[in-house]
Amino acid sequence: MPFNLLKYGLSSEYPVEVDLPAPKELKSSYDVVIIGGGGHGLATAYYLAKYHGITNIAVLEKSYLGGGNTARNTAVIRSNYLTSEGVKFYAESVRMFEGLSNEFDFNIMYSHRGQLTLAHTDATVRSFRQRAEVNKHFGGRTEMIDRQQIRELVPSLNLDPGHLPVLAGLWHMDGATARHDAVAWGYAKQAAKRGVEIHQLTEVQELVIENGAITAVKTNRGTIKCGCAVQAIAGLSSQMMAKAGIRSPIQTFPLQAMVTQPFKPFLDPLVSSSALHCYVQQTSRGEVVFGGGSDPYPLFNTRSTLDLKESLLAHAIEMFPFLANAKLMRQWAGITDMTPDYSPIMGLSPVKNYYLDAGWGTWGFKATPICGKTMAELVASGGKVPDLITPFSLARFSTFKQVNEMGATAASH
Ligand SMILES: Cc1cc2nc3c(=O)[nH]c(=O)nc-3n(C[C@H](O)[C@H](O)[C@H](O)COP(=O)(O)OP(=O)(O)OC[C@H]3O[C@@H](n4cnc5c(N)ncnc54)[C@H](O)[C@@H]3O)c2cc1C
Numbered sequence: 001m002p003f004n005l006l007k008y009g010l011s012s013e014y015p016v017e018v019d020l021p022a023p024k025e026l027k028s029s030y031d032v033v034i035i036g037g038g039g040h041g042l043a044t045a046y047y048l049a050k051y052h053g054i055t056n057i058a059v060l061e062k063s064y065l066g067g068g069n070t071a072r073n074t075a076v077i078r079s080n081y082l083t084s085e086g087v088k089f090y091a092e093s094v095r096m097f098e099g100l101s102n103e104f105d106f107n108i109m110y111s112h113r114g115q116l117t118l119a120h121t122d123a124t125v126r127s128f129r130q131r132a133e134v135n136k137h138f139g140g141r142t143e144m145i146d147r148q149q150i151r152e153l154v155p156s157l158n159l160d161p162g163h164l165p166v167l168a169g170l171w172h173m174d175g176a177t178a179r180h181d182a183v184a185w186g187y188a189k190q191a192a193k194r195g196v197e198i199h200q201l202t203e204v205q206e207l208v209i210e211n212g213a214i215t216a217v218k219t220n221r222g223t224i225k226c227g228c229a230v231q232a233i234a235g236l237s238s239q240m241m242a243k244a245g246i247r248s249p250i251q252t253f254p255l256q257a258m259v260t261q262p263f264k265p266f267l268d269p270l271v272s273s274s275a276l277h278c279y280v281q282q283t284s285r286g287e288v289v290f291g292g293g294s295d296p297y298p299l300f301n302t303r304s305t306l307d308l309k310e311s312l313l314a315h316a317i318e319m320f321p322f323l324a325n326a327k328l329m330r331q332w333a334g335i336t337d338m339t340p341d342y343s344p345i346m347g348l349s350p351v352k353n354y355y356l357d358a359g360w361g362t363w364g365f366k367a368t369p370i371c372g373k374t375m376a377e378l379v380a381s382g383g384k385v386p387d388l389i390t391p392f393s394l395a396r397f398s399t400f401k402q403v404n405e406m407g408a409t410a411a412s413h
Contacts, residue, residue, distance in 0.1 A: 043372020
């Protein structure tokens with residue numbers, strides 16, 4: 001809990017705090033240019049300033065802060081992945097999330113819920129056993145639970161939906177949510193306080209590469225020289241990589257979600273089922289959020305579809321039949337940069353001093369703190385890749401060292 005909340009909760013006077021300082025003139029040159037003002041770009045800027053004393057940084061955002069996938073996601077935070085590389089990485093991120101409100105002195109509304117993933121087939125039960133063991137080994141709190149335990153945990157859940165009765169569950173005690181735009185704002189405010197410049201409505205349109213190294217970016221507000229640049233633009237990753245002449249394995253798919261009117265609290269844990277392509281959670285305001293898998297075809301578009309609404313809601317109602325009478329308030333989409341192995345791409349690129357933070361698909365919100373911290377280490381060291389992100393290099397796709405997280409990502413994010 002941020003101490004300021006307590007302090008001002010007990011006082012009749014509230015501080016008037018400016019969210020972000022007024023933007024300065026865009027300079028002609030920076031040590032570091034960060035392309036993309038989502039959670040990842042802002043976190044990288046913050047940790048560069050905080051831990052490495054590098055503040056001659058410009059974060060360039062073509063629209064408004066956090067207006068990309070950061071504020072479109074369903075805010076699931078968890079570390080119950082399948083591979084040792086994945087579990088170690090995400091477990092560290094969950095740990096960092098727990099302390100962010102205090103670190104920022106700004107409430108990111110971190111809400112510790114636990115996450116329950118349902119198994120409807122024997123094959124899923126087997127893969128959950130493996131996930132539970134890998135998780136425990138690398139410090140996550142995850143265990144298998146049976147139908148009775150599921151019933152006690154989520155009394156309103158229908159354990160016999162249609163043709164797919166629930167056999168068992170993977171109970172991940174570390175599962176949580178946080179307010180996603182508060183995460184972006186927390187990083188932005190703290191980075192700006194340390195001297196980082198954040199320029200909204202500033203789009204990077206071209207990259208200037210000389211002798212194999214990035215030297216400048218061309219924007220709608222002119223050319224800006226840079227010592228190095230970090231690309232953190234989520235769904236548009238492959239397009240910017242193409243501008244840098246980098247071949248990418250990424251395909252972009254829309255991902256949709258929706259939210260109902262508020263209800264009295266009935267659901268504490270996050271509940272997901274990959275067989276039903278659906279996850280359900282109740283927000284602290286009482287609204288019920290539904291999400292599922294990506295749209296079935298690649299597209300750079302954030303429209304919502306009736307197809308997805310019909311299929312997702314049918315499954316959500318199978319899980320929670322009383323929601324049949326719920327009123328839907330909103331449906332929205334983001335565009336997600338999916339990799340073949342459902343793991344991110346972080347680290348070096350074939351262009352010198354041009355660093356990649358990409359391939360975050362449907363799972364990158366939970367990685368915001370640790371990705372920012374490790375990307376900052378990478379940039380500050382001039383290209384020494386931290387151990388934690390070494391397995392997530394772009395090069396893995398040509399050396400056949402993929403980190404396959406498909407089974408642990410589907411419909412759970
Ligand atoms: C519906 C949905 C649900 C999701 N649910 C979850 C979840 O529950 N848990 C989870 O962990 N993840 C989830 N995700 C994925 C997660 O949202 C993303 O992986 C994460 O937000 C990526 O953060 P980012 O900072 O890299 O990207 P973004 O927040 O998208 O930031 C990138 C920014 O770059 C800007 N930009 C793009 N091009 C340029 C340019 N040329 N110049 C300047 N700026 C540019 C964009 O405007 C944008 O603001 C979900 C995604 C969606 C769409």
